[in-house]
Amino acid sequence: MSHLFCFGTGYVARRLAATLQAEGWSVSGTYRDDGMSGSLSEAGIEPVFFDGGAPVAPGTLAGVTHVLLSIPPGQDGDPALVHHGAALKTLASLRWIGYLSATSVYGDSDGAKVNEDAPLRATTMRGKQRIAAERAWLDLPGMPVHVFRLAGIYGPGRSAIDQLRAGLARRIDAPGHLFSRIHVDDIVAVLRASIRTPRPGAIYNVCDDEPATSADVIAFAASLLGIDPPPLVPLGEANLNPMARSFYADRRLVDNRRIKEELGVVLKFPNYRTGLHAIHDDQENAADQPA
Secondary structure, eight states: OOEEEEESOSHHHHHHHHHHHTTTOEEEEEESSHHHHHHHHHTTOEEEEOOSSSOOOTTTTTTOOEEEEOOOOBTTBOHHHHHHHHHHHTOTTOOEEEEEEEGGGGOOOTTOEEOTTSOOOOOSHHHHHHHHHHHHHHTSTTOOEEEEEEOEEEBTTBSHHHHHHTTOOOEEEOTTOOBOEEEHHHHHHHHHHHHHSOOTTOEEEEOOSOOBOHHHHHHHHHHHHTSOOOOEEEGGGSOOOHHHHHTTSOOOEEOOHHHHHTTOOOOSOOSHHHHHHHHHHHHHHHHHSOO
């Protein structure tokens, strides 16, 4: 039986786990907060405690065939690699490792398109730590490591529609500042395609076909809800926190041809409009169901 082990069992990992479980896979995943253990068990995922301070219990990785890595690296590197790199190198059953990175590794290209061979010039500490973690995993000899550089992730429960419903959406006026995005279900499709056709050492940009301003995305989501969008706020007057402001520090367009040409992926949601339409329709259908 195929067995996926997730170091970090967040939004993407749980979505992938549900898809693979439906195909008969077993899935284990780490948690660090006690409240997560029960929710993992309810989802059919075997919970494993790992807070980055010490390895998981001996024997936990026995029989694991696939590993998904989604814990953000810190100053000391990727905790999964620090504590389990040696064990994974000796794991005879292991067939695939997927490391979830981010397009922030490219830094600022002044709006030019970047593919997987572009120089890595991250301008933020998070991006620089991602670069170091990517290299550390890829440098492990003989390991089936694949790197996935994800654009901004959205999907059910995590979208401009949900932000508007919660009263948290803001429209930042930054003309010409385009962001790439990717629906969580298309991330899952890319990961499954890589699992079916592994190519150790491969790196993939994972984004949709149409970068757009965040203001346009919020406006479209508001139109689906039949409400007025929030007013535009100039970037210089938005009083963004340092992390939010860092997203506006770089300008780049991300090339996604490799996931199509090498993995044969056909995006279910090639732009934010198709993705938000699907989220809205699902919410409306759920609201129509009897209690």
